[in-house]
Amino acid sequence: MKVDINRIKYFLTVGLFLKRKHSSKRKDIAIRELQKFYLAVKFFFERNHAASATELSFSTIMAIVPIASMIFAIANGFGFGQFLEKQFREMLSAQPEAATWLLKLTQSYLIHAKTGIFIGIGLVIMLYSVFSLIRTVEGAFDSVWQVKGTRPLSRVIIDYTAMMFLVPISIIILSGLSIYFYSFVENLNHLRFLGTIASFSLRYLVPWIILTLMFIVLYVFMPNAKVKITKTIGPAMMASLAMLCLQAVYIHGQIFLTSYNAIYGSFAALPLFMLWILVSWYICLFCAELSYINQNLEYYECQIDTEDICHNDFMVMCATVLSHICQRFAKGEKPHTALQIKDATDIPVRITVEILYKLMQVDLVSENVSPTSDEVTYTPTYDTTNITVGEMIARLESAPESSRLGLLGFSPQRIWNHDIYNKVGSVRVAYLNELKSINIKELISNVEE
Structure with a gap:
């Protein structure tokens, strides 16, 4: 019998950590213990x-x-x-x-x-x-x-x-x-x-x-x-x-x-x-x-890192997390922790933490430490009526660590066709302007308590 290494690798990295809706309690406990043992050996x-x-x-x-x-x-x-x-x-x-x-x-x-x-x-x-x-x-x-x-x-x-x-x-x-x-x-x-x-x-x-x-x-x-x-x-x-x-x-x-x-x-x-x-x-x-x-x-419930997620999907998840934070803030509700955001959005906590870090880097979100406990919650940095999907994408895509062309010595303005370069730039501006008409807090319909 031939051993399928790829299937075993998929089970250990993805399949073992997938949510199962109709599994028994005993099976859930067994899977959790297997997850713990696998991660302990791995680390x-x-x-x-x-x-x-x-x-x-x-x-x-x-x-x-x-x-x-x-x-x-x-x-x-x-x-x-x-x-x-x-x-x-x-x-x-x-x-x-x-x-x-x-x-x-x-x-x-x-x-x-x-x-x-x-x-x-x-x-x-x-x-x-x-x-x-x-x-x-x-x-x-x-x-x-x-x-x-x-x-x-x-x-x-x-x-x-x-x-x-x-x-x-x-x-x-x-x-x-x-x-x-x-x-x-x-x-x-x-x-x-x-x-x-x-x-x-x-x-x-x-x-x-x-x-x-x-x-x-x-x-x-x-x-x-x-x-x-x-x-x-x-x-x-x-x-x-x-x-x-x-x-x-x-x-x-x-x-x-x-x-x-x-x-x-x-x-x-x-x-x-x-x-x-x-x-x-x-x-x-x-x-x-x-x-x-x-x-x-x-x-560690999801073994996929942010590097394994395509750019479009990552932007969608960033918008979901930011919309959740802004919506709670606009309603005057208590801000959520990373785990609470994970529960409300179904985004794995490892990815949620990375998204929150990126949003803090571009000054869209700030973290707040409770004076009575070590609980860290997240709130928007300014008026939620001015935070749009287009503003978020523009900031994330123009963050210093996202733009490394200068370090590589590459300049598209120098080698691209001048007219095409300008056209691409104008299309991007129009694309971001369209997205700036969508307020981030209106992106999701409701927030789970």
């Missing part, structure tokens, strides 16, 4: 998150000893040091050499940090390593959320310092809860049914819930953008489940790497540990993309 590769994961892995390895030292120092203060060490060794039970190596480095770091000039140097190195890792993670998440700006320096210092201390304290609290759960389960061991449920919950369910909460916090607070908590729950659950599966593979899959261990010996622990960190960041960034798509799926 994961387009935004080069593989390179970001490699950078994050390097930063993690550079910062892991200072971070672990800080966590163990706080844990020892709370009396949870030995328990935390036990948990750490269990997590890396497949690579005991890596666990021992990291613990020795951590203990050495703590011992030297208390003596001599290393106090100051060690503190600086630790702060730099932690801040650098957080900065790299934020940059990767900002790439996911398409954030252009950066945090102010004051917020960087406050937010990063808070993260640096809250994360270890959270780990200590979770360790304390784990001790409590272990003692609680031991008391239920003599009960067959309850003991089995409690043991299963402690072994699988509790770690999954804890990891899910950690991913939710990471996805909500790390990007320099407003992220809705409800949009991160599903991806966080997937990320935590994938991490637990990865850990199981990492622990129990060593049987397939016996020849690798035989060749490299104890040195095999390091590359395998680095690979584990790299795959962990792949999982984290992919599910971060899912969170982004969860919150912004409507923006």
